[in-house]
Amino acid sequence: MSDIEPQAVEALLDAAFGTDRFGRTAYRIREGVDAVPDLSFALVEASELIGTIQCWPVAHRAADGTATPLVMVGPVAVRPDVQRGGHGRALMAHMLTAAETRADSALMMIGDPEYYGRFFDFTAEATGAWDLPGPFERQRLLARVVNGHALPVAAGTIGPR
Numbered sequence: 606m607s608d609i610e611p612q613a614v615e616a617l618l619d620a621a622f623g624t625d626r627f628g629r630t631a632y633r634i635r636e637g638v639d640a641v642p643d644l645s646f647a648l649v650e651a652s653e654l655i656g657t658i659q660c661w662p663v664a665h666r667a668a669d670g671t672a673t674p675l676v677m678v679g680p681v682a683v684r685p686d687v688q689r690g691g692h693g694r695a696l697m698a699h700m701l702t703a704a705e706t707r708a709d710s711a712l713m714m715i716g717d718p719e720y721y722g723r724f725f726d727f728t729a730e731a732t733g734a735w736d737l738p739g740p741f742e743r744q745r746l747l748a749r750v751v752n753g754h755a756l757p758v759a760a761g762t763i764g765p766r
């Protein structure tokens with residue numbers, strides 16, 4: 606994403622999620638960390654940014670202090686006027702292919718199980734005892750193994766690495 610203007614990404618995220626997005630729990634989970642360049646991509650058509658996916662280094666911390674690294678997926682966003690045209694799926698598939706060889710940990714995200722479960726094998730099976738630094742709907746806390754990295758199932762809080 607190095608050749609994409611950061612303002613263009615921010616404008617796309619505003620259009621897809623609204624300008625009040627910064628209060629969301631997902632933003633608190635990754636506060637102060639930089640995106641993982643190997644797993645963050647932009648979709649450009651005719652020199653215009655139409656889609657973006659970003660991933661972040663986070664961790665699951667158990668009460669005994671054990672930390673398990675995770676990669677948080679998202680935001681995934683497609684410009685509203687070209688949504689439902691396969692771009693979101695293409696961005697996710699591209700990221701997952703990269704993650705199969707380059708992810709240093711399993712994946713987690715906050716998202717619609719109808720979309721991320723149906724197409725990309727994310728489930729809430731491992732996340733039942735996880736907590737987040739803000740409000741969330743439990744059925745939308747999803748995770749997925751990748752690149753041989755297992756998921757923690759113990760109680761723990763997700764936060765920046």
Ligand SMILES: CC(C)(COP(=O)(O)OP(=O)(O)OC[C@H]1O[C@@H](n2cnc3c(N)ncnc32)[C@H](O)[C@@H]1OP(=O)(O)O)[C@@H](O)C(=O)NCCC(=O)NCCS
Binds near residue numbers: 681
């Ligand atoms: C969610 C999003 C990334 C999907 O990308 P997209 O390019 O619009 O969707 P795609 O064309 O890849 O996928 C379309 C399919 O997914 C389904 N789908 C899309 N968004 C969905 C959702 N939120 N829940 C359930 N199904 C969804 C469509 O019904 C369609 O299914 P079909 O092929 O059987 O008709 C995009 O719509 C978006 O940016 N939305 C706003 C921001 C957002 O909610 N991001 C996700 C949270 S991180």
